[in-house]
Amino acid sequence: MSKLIGGIEGGATHSNIILMDITGKVIATATGPGTNHHMTGMAECQKRIADMVNSARLKAKMGFHQPLDALGLSLSGCEHEETNQELVNGLKDSYPNLSKVFAVGSDTEGSVATTSNCGGITCIAGTGSNTLLLNPDGTRVQCGGWGNLLGDEGSAWKIAHRSIKYCFDDLDNFEEPPFPTDVIWAEVKDHFNIQNQADILDYFYANFDKARIASLCKKISELAKKGDKLSQYVFEEAGMHLAKSVAAVVAKAAPQLIKRDGGVQVLCVGSVWLSWELLKPGFVTWMRKHTEIEMISMMRLTKSMATGACYMAADKANIKVAKDYSNNYTVFYKYDRKAAFTS
Structure with a gap:
């Protein structure tokens, strides 16, 4: 054989x-x-x-x-x-x-x-998130990949968590959200089959289930596509976070990676990237305002x-x-x- x-x-x-x-x-x-x-x-x-x-x-x-x-x-x-x-x-x-x-x-x-x-950049945004640069000489530069307690910006987990947190802060009269939370809060209660804030605590503490919480992200994306402003805003935030992580590693990329045809090649992996049209406003805006990167080719496997x-x-x-x-x-x-x- x-x-x-x-x-x-x-x-x-x-x-x-x-x-x-x-x-x-x-x-x-x-x-x-x-x-x-x-x-x-x-x-x-x-x-x-x-x-x-x-x-x-x-x-x-x-x-x-x-x-x-x-x-x-x-x-x-x-x-x-x-x-x-x-x-x-x-x-x-x-x-x-x-x-x-x-x-x-x-x-x-x-x-x-x-x-x-000969190396490249991968930005993973799935349940969690991680961005890695591999230079042609084998050197590595990482941004993120530290899990839900220390990172995961731009991930399905973070989008779900941020959505829930906006609702909690609003319900507690702690901080005014950028847009109304009623649509997302109704989706959160349906997703977890809960009636009030206290009912959700078991999912975050005694019986923590990262994947279950992160799966809310898909429903938030559907709300965003239907026009809910807060859902759209959460995805724009995620787009900015992903742009930041890409820029962080590009700063240490070998010249030959930056000078490729089409500019810097960034391989985008994970289900969150399927909502690119929702991420794009935040991603592009942050890149234009905060970096000098000329060109990026966003790739999908x-x-x-x-x-x-x-x-x-x-x-x-x-x-x-x-x-x-x-x-x-x-x-x-x-x-x-x-x-x-x-x-």
Whole structure:
């Protein structure tokens, strides 16, 4: 059998794996639950990874005794080398037939690897948020990625939290909101099946569920599209936060990344980016007022970042795999500072 490389895209709430041969053809796929070890614990994270590999091997008609030639792990929460090595060591000890070689990086690293082998910028805005710059020389610059207590600006969590907070501050007569809160508050009560403020506390404390809270974001986006001013304002705030995080890492980007055709390439990953038309006013306004960045190409993956995880693994194992980066993404927006307005 030809060499097989596995790649896992692992988020806070769900994950997926692909198996790829050296021609770049996907042989098998499988899905699984979240694989952020900060949320699941290291042992459970390792078990979920092994379960996904086994599901994919079954579809590829491989025996469980036959290890993959390389396995790339592009996982939320894998930002630090020490814990990444702990993850790999545990996989080798508990599941010795899983893979011959492992390559581990954050979900942002896997995203960059899907689009280029010489670095780039990924801005993730899903349940949480994180922005990472990888320079051609391998240096990294991170902004965000610190979780809901210390970061997550521009994420679904933050949009949901901000929406709820505006309602609470208004109901408490603590601070006047920029726009009426009645539409959002009605949606909050329906989403959590509550009658009053006190009823929501269990979701934030005793039985905290970040994904459940973040899922309110989609409903806020629907309200914004229907014209609710406060919902639109919350998304504009999120757009500004995402612009700030991109600008923070662009400041330390290598010249060749800034001088690419189309300017700085920013790969936008996560469900929040699907509401780009709501984010755009805040994003563009902040960029124009606070930066000197001339051009940005906003890109969206057309293939799973599990593809990038496969590329990472192949490079680590010195396996030559056919890579056609241009088929892995599309440009959905071009920011041009000189233009009065761009579409």
